[in-house]
Amino acid sequence: MVDNRYATALVIGSVLSLLATVYLSVAVGTQHWFQYSSPPVKQGVNVSVLKEEFVNCEFDEKTYSEKTYTSMFRLNGTLGLWWRCIQVPTKSHWYKEPDDHPSVNDSDGRAQPPECTHQSGCPDPRMETACVSFTLPEQFIPKYKHPGNHSKEDLLRTYLWRCQFLLPLVSLALVFLSGLVGVCACLCRSFTPTFCVGVFHFLAGLCSLSTVCCFRAGVDLLHHYYKPPKGVEGSMGWSLYLALISFPLQMMAAALFLWAAKSHRNNYTRMTAYRVA
Numbered sequence: 001m002v003d004n005r006y007a008t009a010l011v012i013g014s015v016l017s018l019l020a021t022v023y024l025s026v027a028v029g030t031q032h033w034f035q036y037s038s039p040p041v042k043q044g045v046n047v048s049v050l051k052e053e054f055v056n057c058e059f060d061e062k063t064y065s066e067k068t069y070t071s072m073f074r075l076n077g078t079l080g081l082w083w084r085c086i087q088v089p090t091k092s093h094w095y096k097e098p099d100d101h102p103s104v105n106d107s108d109g110r111a112q113p114p115e116c117t118h119q120s121g122c123p124d125p126r127m128e129t130a131c132v133s134f135t136l137p138e139q140f141i142p143k144y145k146h147p148g149n150h151s152k153e154d155l156l157r158t159y160l161w162r163c164q165f166l167l168p169l170v171s172l173a174l175v176f177l178s179g180l181v182g183v184c185a186c187l188c189r190s191f192t193p194t195f196c197v198g199v200f201h202f203l204a205g206l207c208s209l210s211t212v213c214c215f216r217a218g219v220d221l222l223h224h225y226y227k228p229p230k231g232v233e234g235s236m237g238w239s240l241y242l243a244l245i246s247f248p249l250q251m252m253a254a255a256l257f258l259w260a261a262k263s264h265r266n267n268y269t270r271m272t273a274y275r276v277a
Contacts, residue, residue, distance in 0.1 A: 006263065009257070009259060009260040012256055013201075013252075013253040013256035013260070014253075016249045016253040016256070017179075017201060017250065017253040019246075019249050020175070020208075020245075020246040021175050021246075024171060024242070024243055026242055027168070027239045027242040028081055028168050028243075029082070031080030031083035031131060032239040032240075033078075033079055033080045033236070033237050033243075034079045034219050034240065035077070035234070036077050036233070036234050037076060037233045037234075037235070038074050038076045038077075038231075038232055039231040047075070047088055047089060050074060050086075051071070051075075051086065051130055054071035054072070054130065054132065055130060055132055072086055073228050074232075075087050075088060081164060081211075083132070083133055083134070084131065085129050085132075086129070088130050089126065090127070134165075139161070139162065142158050143158045143161060144157075145225065157221050160218040161218055164214040164215040167207040168208065171204040171205075171208050171211070171250075174201070175200070175204050175250070181200070182194070185197075192261070195261035198253075198254045198255075198257030198258035199254070199258070200254075201251075201253045202251065202254040202258075204250050205248075205250035205254060208250060209244075209247040211243055212240060212243050
């Protein structure tokens with residue numbers, strides 16, 4: 001028979017584990033780990049060309065620095081574990097991308113894009129997100145100390161990049177494995193496997209925290225070699241904070257499972273000794 005305190009600890013730990021799993025899964029599947037705030041696009045910049053280069057360029061250190069990151073710097077890009085995205089204006093019947101010779105509306109003197117048919121002037125176009133996913137082989141591409149120069153591999157950046165997408169998968173796998181152990185413990189009506197469940201959650205929490213640390217360190221190293229232009233500001237996104245929140249949730253769940261397993265074992269040992277005596 002299980003004491004009510006231990007049963008309550010198991011229920012609360014299971015809820016915390018479920019919340020941590022949901023948060024980490026959402027974080028892994030979204031692209032807002034790091035985001036850039038770009039100044040308005042200057043006149044003469046062809047957004048379609050930047051978008052085309054961003055979507056179609058091959059992912060290696062040279063093109064990633066020269067084309068992909070250039071588009072992300074200029075177009076409010078976001079970076080995730082499996083995605084990279086930019087913000088581009090949607091096409092409309094009165095909007096046309098600016099060129100080097102903007103036309104001027106005679107009525108109000110404001111610069112208007114060519115072929116602007118809107119009576120009150122061309123409003124700001126609506127923005128849409130264009131994303132490109134990282135393939136599994138691209139995740140294992142080596143990194144170099146100087147992007148564009150493949151003479152010397154940067155082992156630190158290489159393994160930070162690989163760890164940042166492998167560790168959350170390991171964390172989710174550990175939580176899934178702990179769930180299977182918990183189900184088996186319920187079917188066998190045994191409290192002993194609860195200790196393993198706590199250990200798995202503890203390791204999963206360490207993997208979640210390591211994911212955030214590896215990602216942040218990798219971005220800082222990349223900016224050390226390839227600095228954003230003046231006026232572009234980078235900040236951590238909500239996906240990274242979700243992954244960071246999953247760490248204390250997993251640790252609290254691990255503490256509850258370990259406490260319940262240890263306390264129940266001590267109580268069971270004392271009861272057994274009392275009955276023998």
